[in-house]
Amino acid sequence: MVLMNYEAEYNNRARVANSAEIIARWMQASAITRTQLATEIDVAYGPGPRHCYDFYRATSAAERGPLAVYIHGGYWQRGQASDYAFVARELVAQGVSVALPSYRLCPDVGVAEIVDDIRLFMRQLWRKTKRRPVIVGHSAGAHLAACLMAGGMTGADDCPDNLVSAAYGLSGIYDLAPLIGTSLNQAVGLDAVTARAVSPLFWPAPRKGCTFVAAAGGNESDEFKRQARDLVPVWQTQGADVEAKIIEGTNHFTIVDQLCQPGSDMLTRVVAMARAID
Numbered sequence: 150m151v152l153m154n155y156e157a158e159y160n161n162r163a164r165v166a167n168s169a170e171i172i173a174r175w176m177q178a179s180a181i182t183r184t185q186l187a188t189e190i191d192v193a194y195g196p197g198p199r200h201c202y203d204f205y206r207a208t209s210a211a212e213r214g215p216l217a218v219y220i221h222g223g224y225w226q227r228g229q230a231s232d233y234a235f236v237a238r239e240l241v242a243q244g245v246s247v248a249l250p251s252y253r254l255c256p257d258v259g260v261a262e263i264v265d266d267i268r269l270f271m272r273q274l275w276r277k278t279k280r281r282p283v284i285v286g287h288s289a290g291a292h293l294a295a296c297l298m299a300g301g302m303t304g305a306d307d308c309p310d311n312l313v314s315a316a317y318g319l320s321g322i323y324d325l326a327p328l329i330g331t332s333l334n335q336a337v338g339l340d341a342v343t344a345r346a347v348s349p350l351f352w353p354a355p356r357k358g359c360t361f362v363a364a365a366g367g368n369e370s371d372e373f374k375r376q377a378r379d380l381v382p383v384w385q386t387q388g389a390d391v392e393a394k395i396i397e398g399t400n401h402f403t404i405v406d407q408l409c410q411p412g413s414d415m416l417t418r419v420v421a422m423a424r425a426i427d
Contacts, residue, residue, distance in 0.1 A: 178235035194273035215423035222288025291321025299352035357388030367397035
């Protein structure tokens with residue numbers, strides 16, 4: 150039996166030779182985007198310095214027009230909303246407003262506390278907009294998007310039960326156990342018990358009427374493709390519309406660029422999901 154090399158499968162910065170250049174390009178594009186779009190910067194949603202979000206309003210959108218939330222990745226240990234402003238450009242151009250939250254990071258907090266941060270953000274965004282968004286998440290952000298869909302808005306009595314009914318996960322991790330023996334876990338601090346507790350694959354399946362796309366890049370590791378495919382039969386048990394989608398020609402980082410490509414299948418699908426939410 151050949152043992153899986155989880156370090157090689159999940160350490161994307163080591164796996165993609167030009168990952169640093171891609172991330173630098175994103176940050177440059179984000180700095181430009183933040184000067185060009187109608188923006189509310191660092192809106193507080195909680196008490197801490199990382200409890201804030203940026204809001205990019207589509208000027209052509211009606212007061213209750215379509216809304217998307219983008220949750221960034223970084224293995225729950227790096228990144229902030231301002232680094233990913235570039236993903237808002239084409240969505241806003243198509244009339245979809247975009248909110249990007251920051252959240253606390255490991256090792257200062259655990260993954261469960263980060264899930265709580267995203268729920269707190271969603272509660273405040275609902276209070277501000279009274280709109281139900283499509284959730285888009287990348288990598289750890291896709292995990293958080295899945296947690297919102299499977300776990301709902303626990304304890305948020307002022308939010309509708311169906312606040313999260315549509316999400317698109319890019320290169321998501323839905324079972325965190327494979328990370329335990331990797332270098333990525335040095336900051337995250339998972340063990341067998343905590344990994345399972347924060348793995349949405351094992352949470353209650355989304356209900357009928359929910360839509361979740363689990364996408365992975367065609368050039369990603371087998372594990373990321375497996376994570377997307379394994380989610381489908383488990384999450385279809387309650388009638389949700391769940392599909393795995395392989396985006397050919399993309400890796401763990403360039404898959405995000407599809408959100409900025411006019412006419413791409415991903416952008417078209419996300420816009421349609423946002424517009425379909427009443």
